[in-house]
Amino acid sequence: MTITITAFEHSPDRGIGLARDMRIRWALEEVGQSYAVRLVSFEAMKAPAHLALRPFGQIPTYEDGDLALFESGAIVLHIAQHHAGLLPAEPGARARAITWMFAALNTVEPPIVERSMAIVTESDRPWFAARQPILDARVRDRLSQLSARLGTSDWLDGPFSAADLLMVTVLRRVNNPTLLGEYPNIAAYIARGEARPAYQRAFADQLAVFTCIPAC
Amino acid sequence: MTITITAFEHSPDRGIGLARDMRIRWALEEVGQSYAVRLVSFEAMKAPAHLALRPFGQIPTYEDGDLALFESGAIVLHIAQHHAGLLPAEPGARARAITWMFAALNTVEPPIVERSMAIVTESDRPWFAARQPILDARVRDRLSQLSARLGTSDWLDGPFSAADLLMVTVLRRVNNPTLLGEYPNIAAYIARGEARPAYQRAFADQLAVFTCIPAC
CATH class of the missing domain: 1.20.1050.10 (Glutathione S-transferase Yfyf (Class Pi); Chain A, domain 2)
Structure with missing residues (x-):
């Protein structure tokens, strides 16, 4: 099962990592979980298919099999509850x-x-x-x-x-x-x-989305 | 063990239930958990004793034995995770x-x-x-x-x-x-x-704080 998140196709922050997908990328890197990214345009964010996932538009979303979540805080909490390393056990x-x-x-x-x-x-x-x-x-x-x-x-x-x-x-x-x-x-x-290190990997990955547009 | 929450001594909403203690009262009523309320003045909210509980001042806080929490969202989630009725089991x-x-x-x-x-x-x-x-x-x-x-x-x-x-x-x-x-x-x-009914009980209790000041 592959985890898939969404991120801006063209991030308004120009790759400095302020978009909220950065939180999800960082959390997944901290717990060593690989994931796929689906890039979404501003137009697609307002379309029914995306609104079905995230009623308020925007990114990120999180899909893992039948489970579909939105809200960066809820997604980070979900990751933290299902993998060791991001929340104390006590x-x-x-x-x-x-x-x-x-x-x-x-x-x-x-x-x-x-x-x-x-x-x-x-x-x-x-x-x-x-x-x-x-x-x-x-x-x-x-x-x-x-x-x-x-x-x-x-x-x-x-x-x-x-x-x-x-x-x-x-x-x-x-x-x-x-x-x-x-x-x-x-x-x-x-x-x-x-x-x-997990932050650095996540940052590099979100930056790559920005710098390779429109060349790749 | 008694759960103790904090609420405004003089709520700026004049008892219409917009202060964030209402969320905690309602959640505790939904799960049938009794609680005590400590009223806090605006001055006391900025004092070290309260800031130790809640670093950003304001209300509500939640104390249960050794556990002290703040943030209404976190407190409601904590109550929901520890009592049946506020979150699905699946x-x-x-x-x-x-x-x-x-x-x-x-x-x-x-x-x-x-x-x-x-x-x-x-x-x-x-x-x-x-x-x-x-x-x-x-x-x-x-x-x-x-x-x-x-x-x-x-x-x-x-x-x-x-x-x-x-x-x-x-x-x-x-x-x-x-x-x-x-x-x-x-x-x-x-x-x-x-x-x-749980909302109604919580609302009545927060209103009583407002209407009985300064008579009680």
Whole structure:
């Protein structure tokens, strides 16, 4: 049985690994699971065949035999629950790691995405410059709280887990060295994630999709 | 062992059940689990004792003996994994229900919260009126997709699950009958959730916190 995920045919991030398929690729590399990738165009994402898999359009999806999932957080959790290496075995530590997965996606990511989407969709609007400090402040609130909790730890709660995998991908979406540079322990935390061999393999694979278009 | 959750001492929603403790109360009522509530002031939420439990401030938290969790999604998932009634037993259906939990919190909730936060924090700004149709359109995008998928089903995917519990609480945050009225099957879906006896008990309990202040 081959696992098949979907990814952007033309990623809007130009191959810097911010698209959400990166999370799935990284998780599968961490657990040593091979997979196939089906590339999807923006048009195909809105077509009935893709919407049947993922009702809100977009990528990634995950198919394994009869099972079809969407939502990057749910897919990473599914992988982590079915392979060793991404969640602690002890029940309490496991529940805390899952808490941090939700924290990455529900508490830290929303202001980061809101800020980055404003840059993409509202930079030509008259209010853009005036709103930017408000959006920056919301991101800083979360980064300050995260930085305080992380302290000098390597990872969020004990050994590397699926929570760190998601949090690192969320933090990379800040995509602003000045802002991240205000929090040296967070910058070092992201770098620790990016240094993992599984991350490197996943990054190379998603980059290859971008660089080989349209030549291959 | 008593489960203890935290809730706002003075909820900004004035008792209409939009605060995220409602999700935990409802889940615990669905599985017939009693619990205690510790009310937290806005000042106490930013104090070290609370930040130790929940690094990003806010409520709810969940304590059960040595286990301390935060994030409403993670807490609902934890309750659903440890009691029958909120997740299907069959592994594929269970994974799909968890996918919908993430979809509620990561795909449907962000534009709804962004729109409602703009009303709270930016209504006195010069750009407020011009941005409102943009924010409404983002919410409509998600509601349209959800409405198309829901169709004439009672619940998202088979019997009522933790995914419906989260989705209904997310949709209630739209808090705008005109907007929700454009999607009759979503309005009916919310009403089905609200009609459940467990929802009613949870709602009454959170309302009692609001109405009895400062008399009790």
